[in-house]
Amino acid sequence: MTVRTADGDLIFLEGKCASEEAEVLLQRLLAAPEAVVDLRRCESLHAAVIQVLLTAKPTLQLPPTDTAIGKWLLSVLLPLVTN
């Protein structure tokens, strides 16, 4: 399980998030449109998951940009970070 919800309004994406997680994430976000998505322990995101994030445009918690994963997440989720 790499999609985890806490306190209703916080969604954690942890570890390697494969394509199956996209549907789970979509449902969580539909249930809690204001949720913050925490990617600080994320190791990779499948394109399908990225699509859900880019569509839902939630507030993100990103890992520091001095890590490889942080840089990568920043570059693929840039539209959400700069808005």
Next chain:
Amino acid sequence: MNDLLVQFVIESRELLAQAGDGLLQLERSPQDAECLDRVFRAFHTLKGGAGIVEFAAMERAVHAAEELLSEARTGRRKITTALIEGCLASLDQVGAWLDILANSDELPTGAGDQAEALIARLVSIDGREGKPAPGAGTTQPWLTAFRSRHANAEAITAIRYAPASDCFYLGEDPVARIGTLPLLSAQELLPANPWPSLSELDPYECNLVVMALSAAPVDSVRAHMRGHSGECEIVDLAPASGFAAPDRGISQRGRELLEAQVAILTEQDAEQFQGRVSSAGLVAANVLTALRRDDEARAVREATAAALAQKSAEILRRNLERLLAPDAPMQAGAGAQHGGDSASTTLRVDAERVDALVRLTGELTIAKNALLHTTARAQLAGLELPSELIALTGGFERLIGELQQSVLALRVLPLRTVLQRFPRVLRDLSSTLGKPVTLDIEGDHTEADKAIVEMLFEPLLHTLRNAIDHGVEEANLRLKRGKPVVASIQIRAARQDDRVVIEVEDDGAGVDIDRVRRVALDRSVATADELQAMDDAQVVDLIFAPGFSTAATVTGLSGRGVGLDAVRTAIERVGGSVSIASRAGKGTCVKFSLPFSVMMTQVITVEAGGQTFAIPVDALVEIIRVPSAAIADVGSAQALIHRERTIPLIDLAGELRGTRGTSANSEETTVALATVGGEDIALRVDRVGERMQIILKPLEGLLQGMRGITGTTLLGDGRVLLVLDLKELLS
């Protein structure tokens, strides 16, 4: 340590530097076959040396890296960041072993295990190359906009990938595919069609378009994208791609162009010499640049300049012919090859022997000055000197001048010797601090005295650290400010008359002036009144003041317990200066100005109280005669009112000899105006002597404690000339 090992360590270190340098260059331009060859040969020679001294662990470790490079040479392997890093790691390991070997005279224990670990890492690097997939792309409107948003990204290939909408069902992850592109330098994700509302989104229908830039050649990008779904455009961004094939030699078309230039240069038409040479040189340099043979292009540009200066096309023609020769030798950096002859032999000489030669030449110069002085005095006294003697003395003077020049040139090194270490340092700093930075170095062929070049490493390193640590903003902040995420630092070096000027410029946030004011006050670097009177430039300059450090917490990098004041002290010790210019939000530029040579100093002699002193010309502003009325007593000191400014006046005789100068009571006073560290100083002198070039000797023994004197030199008549330390006089 026996001679063989000594030689091995020296040579291996040189090879390490060459290989490291080449690897970094290769990372920037992976298609540079010549550079790859150079790196490969360096590894190969390293391995050979290790075999000779029977250092088996090193031989094995270097061999593993050499294998990777060999595969890359034959096109069986891509040059990836992992490959570069693996090879750099093996160089680091070898460097560490060499240090142990040099310090302990013994082959390092545990080297075997370290070698195995390294080999395991090297063989695990993938990037084996298959056959490139077919596929072509043409320049599209999307490219222009995309490229301009990432103008700073290193790129020779651009990709726009629109995967098929059902690609997820085919097991394709387009984002991961692009993310693992070799030498990816920028990427953007866009919706193929506008995003629907969340409730209407089908997460398994791919609606993404990925655009990316890569510094890898188009062929390796194609290979990477092989088997993609949907549409994929791959565009070669390499300039003049007509003949930019990664070809080891010069392509046919390039060859024809170069041959045509040689023909032009062979013409004997004195009238259009200038035009012919400059245009032939320009065309040849452009051809080489298009072929990515930047070093050779630079050499051609230098040869062109030399040919124009010497009014002979010969040097340029020879240079081009050499490039066209069947076995054109590879240039290991153009710095070593200033329009000279093809084979240059080097002789390794102990630096101490060169220094001894420099000292002797200095003594000889003094002897020459004495001879000239004696003959001049004899002539003044009306003695009839044989004309041969006078002619001989003239010749003697000229020869010694030339000797001095040549001897000083022995100690001259290109700045490259120190600057070439920085790309690697910066790469490490940049990854430690998580701030991506590119470094551009310009003018590394600029030369300076060995002592200057060698002392530069620490100050420049400190400046670079500061630039990255304090200057360059975090990636998020840079994005917000509309700057490219990858920061840029430039080191520019150039010769300006007898100075060498080095600038280190970053595109970071600039110096926070308000913070500097606060910190300076907090740490008692300056008082509130002083700060009030300072303009921004003066405030920025405070970061060089002792006791100042802008880091809120001392970081491992910039901190190290010393501030920038250590940089300024080190630079000033060799007669240099350092200044800083900052533009808020735009960046900071630190400028070093150093003497070309530490030995020769231009001075003007002055007399005061019967003693001759010398004032360094670079500090001297003017020599004026002022009416005594212009000198006012200010407390116990005196000041000169000159052009509506008040300048502290120092009576040289009184200050240094405890007597009052004779001119103190006369109508007019001779004053030498000088500037030191931005402050003016006026020196009352009795008489102004002559201008001369001297070899400055630092004060030794009993003289060491003398206030206001920086060094001495012997005059032609055997008297000692004291060279003033204006800074000390002022304090």
